[in-house]
Amino acid sequence: MSAMMTRLQALPSRPSFTSMVTVVLLAAMLLVGGALYEGFLSLQVMLNLLIDNAFLLVIAIGMGFVILSGGIDLSVGAVLALATMISAWLLQVAHWPPVAVIATVLLLGAAFGGGMGAVIHYFRLQPFIVTLAGMFLARGLCYLISIESITIEDPLFVAMSQTQLPFFGGFISPGALIALAMLGFAVWLAHYSGFGRAVYAVGGNEQSAAMMGLDVGRTRILVYALSGFCAALAGVLFAFYMLSGYGLHAQGTELDAIAAVVIGGTLLSGGYGYILGALSGVLVLGTIQTLIAFDGTLSSWWTRIVIGGLLFVFCVVQRVMAFRVKSG
C-alpha cells in the first residue's frame, strides 16, 4: 500500500506527467461532452474530429520534431497556404497530372524548410526570426501566384475530397488516413531511428550532441526540411478538404500547432516529449471546437480564449516540473 502511495506521489515529477494529463483531460472533455449533448459520443463525431483536423495533425507532427530539436517553426501555416496555391495553379493553369503536382509540392515544401534550416544553422540565427521571414515569404509568394482563390476541379482531388471510406459503420476520409500513416511513420522516425535519437540529443544539449560526434547541422537542416514537408503535405490534405488554393488559407495555424505540441506534453525547451503527443494535443483542440459547436450558444472566440488558457496551464505545469527536477 505504502509502495503504491510513494509511486503515486512520484507520479507528478515524472517527465511524462503532462502527456498523461492531456490524455486524461481529453477523456474528461469527451465524457463531459457526452453527458451534456446528445449524440456527442457517437463514432462519427469522433471520426470527424480526425477528418477535420487531419491537416493540423500533420503540421503538429512536423512542429513536434522542430520543438524537440529546440527550435520553432512559424512558417508552417504560410507554407500550407503556399502548397494549396501551387497545387491549384499547377492543376488548373499548367494542367499537370495530379500525382506530379503532389510530388512537386511536397519536394518544394521540404526544400523551403531545409533552406530555412540551413540559414538558421550556418548563420547561427534565431529560428524564430528566420521562420518568421519564411512566413512572410511564403504568404507573399501565394499572392504572387494569384490574389484570388483558385478552385480545384481535378478529378483525383475531387475524388479524394468526396470519398468516404467505411469504418465500423461510420466513415473516414482518405486525408485522415494519410495523416494517421504520417503519424505512424513519425513515431517510428522519432523513437526507433538514428535521426530521431539525434533530434533528441540536439534538443537536449547541442554542445554535448556535437561532442558525441553527431552531425548537428545535418540534423537541424533535416528537422526543418521535415517540418516543411509536413506543412506541404498538410497543404495537400487541406486542398483535398477545401478544393481550392488561397493565400489566406490556414492563418494562425502555426500557433494552433505549437499549442497542440505543448498541450501534447513536449517541452518547449527541446529534448523531451513524444511525437504521439501531437495527436492528443490536436484532439484536445478539436474537441474544444466540437464542444463549442455542439453548444451552439458559445461564440467562436471562446475557442481562442480556452486555447490560450490551456496553453498557460500547460506551460506553468512544465515550469513547475522543471523546477522540481532541478531541485530534486
Next chain:
Amino acid sequence: MIVKENPPLAIQPAAHRPLLAQAFAHPLFRPVAALAVLLLIDFLLIPGFFRLEIKDGHLYGSLVDIVNRAAPLMLAAIGMTLVIATRGIDISVGAVVALSGTVASMLIGGTMVMQDGVPVYVADTPMLVALAAAMGAALLCGLWNGALVAGLGLQPIVATLILMVAGRGLAQLLTDGQIVTVYYQPFFFLGSGYLLGLPFALFVVAAVFVVTALLLRHTALGLFIQAVGINPTAARLAGIRTAALIVFVYVFAAACAGMAGLMISSNVKSADANNAGLMLELDAILAVTLGGTSLAGGKFSLAGSIIGALIIQTLTYTIYSLGVPPEVNMVVKAVVVFLVCISQSDQFKSLWKRRAA
C-alpha cells in the same frame, strides 16, 4: 545609444579616422542609408514625392503621410526595442492593440443628442476615464507578460504567445464579435487631429521617444537593460533586480502598444477586435531589427527603431504608389529580413573579413 561597437573598427581611436569612415562605422549608418536609398527611388519614380503644401493650416504631402501612418508602428517599435534589448520578444503587441482600442471605443461609444436643434455627440463615459481604462487594460497585459517571463521563467515567445492567442479572443468577447463604432469628435483628435499644422500623432510619438531616451540616458535604466541583455546571470549577480526590470520592460512595451491601439482606433473611428493591429508585432520586430538592434540582446538603438519603422512605411508607400500589388510587400519584407539578419550575423562578418583580407 549603442555602446557595443564593431570590434575591428572600435580598435582605432575615433579621432584618427577620416570623417567618412566614421560615418560608415556609425551604427545608424546602415538604416539611414537604406531609408535614403528608398527615398531616392521615390524621388526618381514618383512625381511630386517631396512636395509639401499647406492647406487649411495643415501640412500635406507624401512625407507627412508616411510619418503619420508610421506613428502606431513607431510607438510599438519603441516598446519592442526595450524588450528585445533584454533578450526578450513580445508577440502580443497586436492583441494588446486590439484590446486597448476595444476598451476605449466601447467606453466612449457616443450617442447623438439634439440640443437646440443641433446634433451634439456625447460620450458614454468621460473620455479621460475611457482612455485611462484602455491604458489600464494594456498595463495589465504587460504585467501578465512580465510575470510569466520574470516570475515563471517561461521563454518570452511562449509567454507572450498565450496573450497573443487569448487577447484577441477577449477583445472579441467584449465586443461580441462586432465592430464598435465611435461617435465622439474629441476622440478622433488623437489619431487624425492636427496641432501646429502637423498630425497630432507625431507629437505623441515624439513625446514618448524623448521621455524614453531621457530615461535611458540620464538614469541607470539604459545601462541595466543592456547589462541584462548581455548576460542576465551576471547582471543579477552584480545586484541588478533583473526580475523587476524585465517586468518593467514588458509593461512599458504593453503601454506603447496600448497607445498605438488608441491611435489606430481613433484614426478609423472604430474598434475591430478581429483585425486591429493584426501582424503589428511582426512589423515592430522587423522595425527594431532593421534599426540595428541585435535580437541576441544587449545592443539596442531607439533612434534606429524609429528609422526602421519609417523604412517599413516608406516601403509600403512606395509599393502602393508604383502600382505593384500590395501583397508583394510581404515578399519584399521577407527578403529584407533575411538580408538584414544574415548581414548582422557574426558568421557573415567573418566570411566578409576573410574575403577582404
